[in-house]
Amino acid sequence: MTCSQEQLITLTGTSPRRQKLQRVEFRVSQADSHPSSHPLGPFWNLGLEDGALWNHLQHVWDRQHNPILRGNTTGMMRKSKAKLQLQTEDKCIYDCTSQKCSFSHKYNINSFPEQMQTFVKSMHCREYPILINQPSMCRKKNGSNGLDSPMLIIAIKSQVGNFQNRQAIRETWGRSGLVKGESLKKSGLVRTVFLLGRQDSSTGPHPDLKNLLELENQKYRDILQWDFRDTFFNLTLKDLVFWNWLQRYCPTAAFVFKGDDDVFVRTDALIDYLHKQIEEHNMWRSYTNETNLDLFVGDVINNAMPRRDPSTKYYIPESFYKGVYPPYAGGGGVVYSSSLALRLKEVSERVRLFPIDDVYLGMCLHRLGLSPSHHPGFLTFDLPESDRGNPCAYRSVLLVHRRSPKEMLTLWKQLQHLPAQC
Numbered sequence: 001m002t003c004s005q006e007q008l009i010t011l012t013g014t015s016p017r018r019q020k021l022q023r024v025e026f027r028v029s030q031a032d033s034h035p036s037s038h039p040l041g042p043f044w045n046l047g048l049e050d051g052a053l054w055n056h057l058q059h060v061w062d063r064q065h066n067p068i069l070r071g072n073t074t075g076m077m078r079k080s081k082a083k084l085q086l087q088t089e090d091k092c093i094y095d096c097t098s099q100k101c102s103f104s105h106k107y108n109i110n111s112f113p114e115q116m117q118t119f120v121k122s123m124h125c126r127e128y129p130i131l132i133n134q135p136s137m138c139r140k141k142n143g144s145n146g147l148d149s150p151m152l153i154i155a156i157k158s159q160v161g162n163f164q165n166r167q168a169i170r171e172t173w174g175r176s177g178l179v180k181g182e183s184l185k186k187s188g189l190v191r192t193v194f195l196l197g198r199q200d201s202s203t204g205p206h207p208d209l210k211n212l213l214e215l216e217n218q219k220y221r222d223i224l225q226w227d228f229r230d231t232f233f234n235l236t237l238k239d240l241v242f243w244n245w246l247q248r249y250c251p252t253a254a255f256v257f258k259g260d261d262d263v264f265v266r267t268d269a270l271i272d273y274l275h276k277q278i279e280e281h282n283m284w285r286s287y288t289n290e291t292n293l294d295l296f297v298g299d300v301i302n303n304a305m306p307r308r309d310p311s312t313k314y315y316i317p318e319s320f321y322k323g324v325y326p327p328y329a330g331g332g333g334v335v336y337s338s339s340l341a342l343r344l345k346e347v348s349e350r351v352r353l354f355p356i357d358d359v360y361l362g363m364c365l366h367r368l369g370l371s372p373s374h375h376p377g378f379l380t381f382d383l384p385e386s387d388r389g390n391p392c393a394y395r396s397v398l399l400v401h402r403r404s405p406k407e408m409l410t411l412w413k414q415l416q417h418l419p420a421q422c
Contacts, residue, residue: 052322053109053120058352065350112317113310116355119233120320123353126240131198132217132225137191138250149252151188151274152179153338157238157357158194158261159230160209163216165261166194168405170220172412173265181272188271191250193222194261195238197230232313233355243345246338254278255295256341259333262402264411269377270335270398294343296336296365298329299381300374304359314356321354328362329372331380332401343368391415392422 109120138148154174158166170176174192181187196213199206217223226241228234239258246253255274257265281293304325306316336344347367354360365372377398387393391414394400403411 054321129227150191153253154192160199164405168408182268196225235357253338263332264403292339293337294340296372298334299378326362326366330358
């Protein structure tokens, strides 16, 4: 079966519906006490980009969810024809099991690198069976049916073979339990989970680690694994399936840290920071009656362009995507409120999957009418090399990227006994 790709009637000059921006900016100084900047316009071309697959597919969904088109009472025959076309395109993008549907000649995915071809063939698929679950992660340990309310869920994207990384995180900054803030005045309940896909022969030669993973899970009960291939381009799927898990099994959590398994986080400082955000939000709510705290913080990258060098793992062909990226937080770790996570889950159903997970989160935020907030404590490009061995240099840091398991253990020990002069 071949997908019909007739050119749709385009609606120019119409941007996606925007929601009210919340006051969530991290205040570094008095001069910075203003809301995050509102996105000025869509980051992709509103015109139909025949030569860029993602733009075209997103444009189809933009038309489908456009409230102006839905409310238009004129031109009903043209609208019905467009709706039929939308349904045809959506249904024949790719079947998640057979993958028999193909694009017409103007979308020659055979010209894409193999990894991109594989992504395109399954980018319509968003739901996968869970292989290892932790349904009781946020339930009270006293046997009651009530839910604990963690202040922070630490969700780490890992791979089956990265045992050492996970263990180093468990023994240092990612310990589950009650964590005291750096000031020792406040604390927060922390729960840590590791997000895994499936390793098989299609992702390269791997030793059979299934039994070891089962033993690890029996001991720590912190593994979440889904039945999709664990590849770089499938990292976006880990966000989607985690949001589903969060909504079902841990809906009372306050915040989420989402990161890679090679970052180091000063969790005690992060707990203090989150308490401060709650206090500021409560003060702001008394004036605005806003209930949700739409916090999304990290190392924000603005006006980034897709990498066009085929030798990089971030390579995005121009025939797949045209345009700049929206503002996004990159480099291995972000913090966002759980209430925003559920809104991201909802809006992601209207944003086509993108193979770079950090960029995709930026796309979903943009669709909500929000921008990520920059925090100077997220050092995604690390400290200057001369400072990396100095524990005092980490006093203003929330996250550094990257650290090996051995470096995590060493740094953790050093930070427990900072010199008084720091």
